[in-house]
Amino acid sequence: MVDPNAFFRETSHPLNANLDLFRAVRQCRQALKRYMPAEGLAIIQLEPSLKSARPIIWDHDGGIHSDLIAKSVISIPVDTRTQWKKSPLPDARIINRPEDDPVGYYFQEISGQDFSNLVVFLEKDGVRIAIAALITADRDRYTQRDLDLFSMLKEPFAKALDHYLLGQEIIKLQRTLDNTAVDTRGGIALEEIIGHSFGLKNVANLIEMVAPLDSPVLISGETGVGKELISGAIHKMSTRRDGPFICVNCGAIPETLVDSELFGHEKGAFTGAITRRKGRFERAQHGTIFLDEIGELKPDIQVKLLRVLENMEIERVGGSEPIRMDVRIVVATHRNLENMVKEGAFREDLLFRINVFPIVIPPLRARKGDIPALVDHFIQKKSRSLSIHPIPSLGGDAIDMLMDYNWPGNVRELENAVERELIVNRRGPLSFSTFHAVSLEPPKKAEEGRPSELLSLDDLLSAHIMRALDQTNGRISGPNGAAKILGVNPSTLRNKMIKLKIPFSRAQQKIRGK
Ligand SMILES: Nc1ncnc2c1ncn2[C@@H]1O[C@H](COP(=O)(O)OP(=O)(O)OP(=O)(O)O)[C@@H](O)[C@H]1O
Incomplete structure (x- = not known):
């Protein structure tokens, strides 16, 4: 028999005794482990204006959801919110079958993992502001007794969170006063890229794979x-992180200067070359050079670049001695280089050289779930640089409106929209009403190349799952199964197939037909 008083004393003590919320939660989880399964403990703040949830703390043993509940805003999908509104969730609940829970099913879908969960809402002045969630792998791990005990921590969690949030407000204020902008010149950590565990998860996986190697990377995307x-993240995660990270926009350098800009020149090499000058390649020595808009390079420079890639040597303009290079090359383009090769505008041999490890970044309209986190990030960032304090809140419909828009200009357009809104409406709430007026023309660019008849999401999902099943001859699980291709748990795929009425017999027929 568990003594509730002893339980409360042991598990709430770390929350009351620690000013550092991270340490408090870690110690609390260790204490909880003596009474119930506790592989992970999360404190997640509710962000009604962003229609999202923001993980504040995620203490875990590794494995379960370890990268999902990363420190970024998680967008809550509309149907979850609708269901939530229809039948408000109880103050505390057990989720032993995530697929039956209006929030649990969503986490199960995006993580592809089964889990059990105890969830308690935390309140301030009678308003729900956050949840404390205890998580453990596999289903059916918690009992009503566990929930009753865990619910006793509602108050201590709420108080500890309140102190933490007050501390964060002070830090934000100090940053505004210091006007400290984040310096991304030496690259950026993967965790700072918004969407790295959601819409850019695949991209993040590729970055992790390739960053430590020296292979060239070709990044494409609108x-x-x-x-x-992304190129900054590759540099930061590479062994060259302490070396320079040099960015070159190949399209922005005047044609006549590209040569000397990239490779440098000797004194007297041409009129105006009054001193010897190092080019961008030399400045990137022992680091990374990022060649943006590589498709803009003229044929003669393409030849020189090919030689650099082949021999890892450059020659300054007017020089005769080759200089040995130790540089990692990352290139990017928004153009279709294969088409350019067909049209004779880009060298095929150069494409082969740079296309060793391609990374395609999806457009923002294909990862709208990242929009709340990006908006939040830009509001913080731009309020800092514009010295706006307090940081204005978002208007009620703003996020839905921003998520409905097609963003032909992608993240940069969103960033600019936030900045413009902060300038015209610095006291908030940010409604984006002027943006609405200028941007609701049909987003032509975003529609280009799309079929005129759009499928519903369910139809699209069915078609996609069936394509994967076709590829695997109907196999669902195992290393060659459809679940692996689609990056989900086999049980999640089976549940999805049941929901979408994709017959399993289809899979079996395929196997029998072989
Ligand atoms: N995932 C993200 N998280 C945070 N900020 C982002 C993200 N993606 C883009 N941005 C911001 O959006 C702006 C545009 O990004 P960036 O310059 O990297 O795009 P790009 O694809 O290189 O653009 P271009 O095609 O014009 O060269 C930058 O201010 C960048 O910081």
């Missing part, structure tokens, strides 16, 4: 999707 940011 303009403003974050290509430069």
Whole structure:
């Protein structure tokens, strides 16, 4: 028999005794482990204006959801919110079958993992502001007794969170006064890229794979999707992180200067070359050079670049001695280089050289779930640089409106929209009403190349799952199964197939037909 008083004393003590919320939660979880399964403990703040939830703390043993509940805003989908409104969730609940819970099912879907959960809402002045969630792998791990005990921590969690949030307000204020902007010149940590565990999860996985190697990387994606940011993350995660990270926009350098800009020149090499000058390649020595808009390079420079890639040597303009290079090359383009090769505008041999490890960044309209986190990030960032305090709140419909828009200019356009809104409406609430007026023309660019008849999401999902099943001859699980291709748990895929009425017999027929 558990003595509730002893339980409360042991598990609430760390929350009352620690000013550092991270340490408090870690110690509390260790104490909880003596009474119930506790592989992870999260404190997640509710952000009604962003229609999202913000993980504040995620203490865990590794494994379960370890990268999902990363420190970024999680967008709550509309149907979850609707269901939530229809039948408000109780103050405390057990989730032993995530697929039956209006929030649990969503986490199960995006993580592809089964889990059990105890969830308690935390309140301030009678308003729900956050949840404390105890998480453990596999289903059916918690009992009503566990929930009754865990619910006793509602008050201590709420108080500890309140202190933490007050501390954060003070830090934000100090930052505004210091006007400290984040310096991304030396690259950026993967965790700072918004969406790294959601819409850019695949991209983040690729970055993790390739960053420690020295292979060239070709990043492609529409303009403003974050290509430069991604190249910065590759540098920061590479062994060259202490070396320079040099960015070159190949399209922005006048044609006549590209040569000397990239490779440098000797004194007297041409009129105006009054001193010897190092080019961008030399300045990137022992670091990374990021060649943006590589498709803009003229044929003669393409030849020189090919030689650099082949021999890892450069020659300054007017020089005769080759200089040995130790540089990692990352290139980016928003153009289709294969088409350019067909048209004779880009060298095929150069494409082969740079296309060793391609990373395609999806446009913002294909990862709308990242929008709340991006908006939040830009409001914080731009309020800092514009010295706006207090940081204005978002208007009621703002997020839904921003998520409905097609963003032909991608993340940069969203960033600019936030900045414009902060300038015209610095006291808030931020309604984006002027943006609405200028942007609701049909977003032509975003529609280009799309079929005129759009499928419903369910139809699209069915078609996609069936394509994967076709590829695997109907196999669902195992290393060659459809679940692996689709990056989900086999049980999640089976549940999805039941929901979408995709017959399992289809899978079996395929196997029998072989
Ligand atoms: N995932 C992200 N998280 C945070 N900021 C982002 C993200 N993606 C893009 N941004 C911001 O959006 C702006 C545009 O990003 P970036 O310059 O990396 O895009 P790009 O694809 O290189 O653009 P271009 O095609 O014009 O060269 C930058 O201010 C960048 O910091």
